[in-house]
Amino acid sequence: MLERQFERLMYLSRWILAPIYLGLSLALIALGIKFFMELAHLLPHIGEIAETELVLVILSLIDLTLVGGLLVMVMFSGYENFVSRIDLDEGSEKLSWLGTLDTNSLKNKVAASIVAISSIHLLKVFMNAQNIENDKLLWYVLIHLTFVVSAFAMGLLDKLTKKSY
Known part of the structure; x- marks a missing residue:
């Protein structure tokens, strides 16, 4: 009886995330x-x-737009994965990916978005390269490559773990 109540309370605590997702909006x-x-x-x-x-x-x-898209993706799929399914009225516009992103897919899409955002930042840096010190340029490239390698590794690990099931 106590265990059942504890588990119910723990399960209901997921609603603490709802105002956080609202904050993202x-x-x-x-x-x-x-x-x-x-x-x-x-x-x-x-x-x-x-x-x-x-x-x-x-x-x-473009950078702001990509970050906005990332926010929407995290808001909706995070809410659906961790809080509750989003119930929309029949005939209302529904995003095609809504309800299809599990946490691994979301993580990979977030990583890909970060790489895209980082790419835009790097392009902005290169367009202003004459005003930036070489060692700073190197750091920008290394940070970007870290994002690229991390996203690639996460995608590869996701693919390998899906094959093993």
């Missing part, structure tokens, strides 16, 4: 505000801005 709002602030800073100066600077700003906007 607030972070998504903050990201959207930052996106449009960057865009508002860019548009009045579009005629006078250099092409390289324009590309750097666009890369920053």
